[in-house]
Amino acid sequence: MALLAVNYEVHPSDQVVHKTAMMLPINSTALDVMEAAVDQNSPYYKFVATYYGSSLGYFINAIGDVPTAPNSHYYWAFYYSIGDGKPIYSDKGVSNFILPSSGYTIIMKYERIETKEEHSC
Secondary structure, eight states, rough: OOEEEOOOOOOEESSSSEEEEEEEETTTHHHHHHHHHEEEEEEETTTEEEEOOOTEEEEEEEEETOOOOOOTEEEEEEEEEETTOOOOSSSSSSTOOOOOOOTTTEEEEEEOOHHHHHHOO
């Protein structure tokens, strides 16, 4: 079975980064990366998610001990990078993003995400 080399980063704040590397089967998703990181028995990678069906996939409720905070608009945002490239905000969710090749880094950042209501004045 062919495997992909993948990196995973969790950014619960601007100052803290937890990183790990792993090998996963071809056609793995970003969610598979998150699940494989949990198997490393580090409390930083444990996560809670809610499944909203095959079209929407999973919503990440918490990673480590950091839950989403909808009232203050803080959520876990999904980014990826290729090689040493700059992080790219994903237009797909973690369960729908398929890793096409080795060299990807899956990045989960805890950040403030503005809603449409905040933009309409």
